Amino acid sequence: MEPLPSLHSELSFKEIPGCRSAEELKEARIACQERLLEQKPFMDLYTWIQQVNRMHDEIGRRAVHIGEEHMKGAGFGQPPARYAFVSFGSSGRQEATLWSDQDNGMIIGDEVDEEGNRYFQTFGEVLSDILVTAGYPKCSGKVMCSEPMWRKTLSEWKQQLDQWSSQHAWEPTRYFIIASDLRHIAGSQELSEAWCSHFQDCIDQNIELIPALLRNTVRHKATLNVMGRIVTERFGEHAGGFDVKYGVYIPLVNSVRTLALQRGIVETSTRRRIEKIILLEGGGLLLENVQDAFRVALKLRTETQTEWEEGFISSSGYMSREQLKDKQIQYDLRNTLGVVRRIHRSLQRELRAAERKGR
Template sequence: MKLVNSTDCILDFSGISVASSWSQLKEQRIEYQTHLQQLRLTLTFLEWMTQVNLMHDLITTKALEICESDMLEAGYGPPPVPYSFIVFGSAGRMESTLWSDQDNGLIISNETNEFKDRYFEIFANLLCDQLAYLGYEKCLGKVMCSELLWRKTLMEWELTLTEWQSDMSWEPIRYLIIAADMRHIAGDQSLTVALKDLFYRGFKEVPELQYAILRNTVRHKATLNILGQVVTERFGDHAGGFDIKYGVYIPLVNFVRFMALQLDVRETTTKKRLQKLISLDSDNVLLESCQEAFDMAIKLRMSTPCTLSDGLLISSNYISEQELKNKTIMHELRESLGVIRRTHRALQRLLRFAERRKI
């Protein structure tokens, strides 16, 4: 283990590329996450997050390589047709923590092959099981390539997107919101490019989608009361604490994603979406505030307490009641929540305007 640049504290992740088994890959993940934890106070939070996500990408790419090797050894042969492995959620936005779970999918080539459905079913299940072994918990919402909904040929994906984009009910729109964060990791990148083109084409062909996305986005749990005080958890294991992920981070991500979709901004990360949006509307003070609040949200999210389980990190995403007594943390939290309140009001105004236009 060494640093590529001792001044910038950038890790050399070459150990991942030489891992040849699942156990070796898990050892590498544990070793690198330990070093990343040590670097947390040396790097800025955005620099640190970049390094964390680079590690995840390299581990996932190596996992795909080992999975293909296992399939070959088991007698299934190499992949019968090209495929692309994509990620969604925080991984798609390159905003994963050291304890993020799985959110992924497969795009399979339209090429004819009688064995491809069976091959990729076995491949996907093996991959998701082994990613869980490596510390990426399975998605509770089942957004994983082991699920048929997220494992399709490009032609099947096109049909599915058309179905989702013609149905304005809650669930299909939720799937579209998830798909908006897709990012290519490995395999045939042209398949990912084609799927993204199909995704954005749908938004141009079905203008009503903007309203449906807005309706889903505007739902928001109050995090400040009328006196401007932080609303903490009242009951349970986290009583007195505050959920940074769903109280601060997710509302900002949702707002920025909606604005990006509205203006056909095709960046994937929240930071790049914001930069592009600000370049398109430099007088928008709210977007500038969102940029500052997002930096705070990342800092607070990456700082939440975590514990070790089998050498891997787990976090509840909560700031504890004790930590909230820290004046700096509470000030940063209030500042961020104030911005979120303003974004929510802006979304509500847009929704009311859209509803009046429909009448």
């Protein structure tokens, strides 16, 4: 997918293209994120997030170049086949924060041989390590090009997508959902396009897939009680706080993604997905509420508590008990959670209708 259009002139990330090592990339990233933080008060939310993700993309592309050079220096030579470096997760959706971890993969051309596969195994590990040095922690779910599950030839990827889309249990459906956010970063655009084309074929050819997607989407713990009050954490280090990522942001992302996949919308950005759904459906109060709620969720996500370590930012994703005392935050969060509840109820009705139809 193409980057979202900017409403303002783009920030300069001039430090990134000249980096020749992971350490240089780390220093460039620190300089660029400082510039982003300086400009944040003066930029529209969506524009600022777009710039954050443009930085991530440029770092990803430079990491690929540095990785290739490392492989040559280590005696592996040039890449033995075409490949595409791709992103998933919030990076795939162009919604990554300054503390997002790795969510990436690799598509390798079918012309690769056994020796070439060994090259890409090492290359995937090298690339993941470069990104760690540059401030991207390894994904706890192991969605990384260093892992065989997310580094495959195009034919292997097609077989994997076929399996995930035809097995409607929770886990294969979850993997298919993760895959749906794929976005090309570097390498062969042709491979990424072929992957996306097959992904869409999987949706078109599996009528039972949509109910499976709906079942996964509506699985969500309650975040408003029967009185309409925010349900906060009861125990642990975040007691009294609220998990913005999994309590409000991810439920909205998942709901919009499912609505988009149902309608054959080929986008990865949640914002663009909402816009295209509204255009296709001719508007609608609930959809417009979802659009507004998503913007609030992104805003709240940028305001969660953060910590600094060695020039990098980390966040638990929680708003603290103290932050939740702010009346505006309470109001925004409660309204947004109300939208989450309404869109989930709508999807639950669709699921029940689909299940009745399938009997």
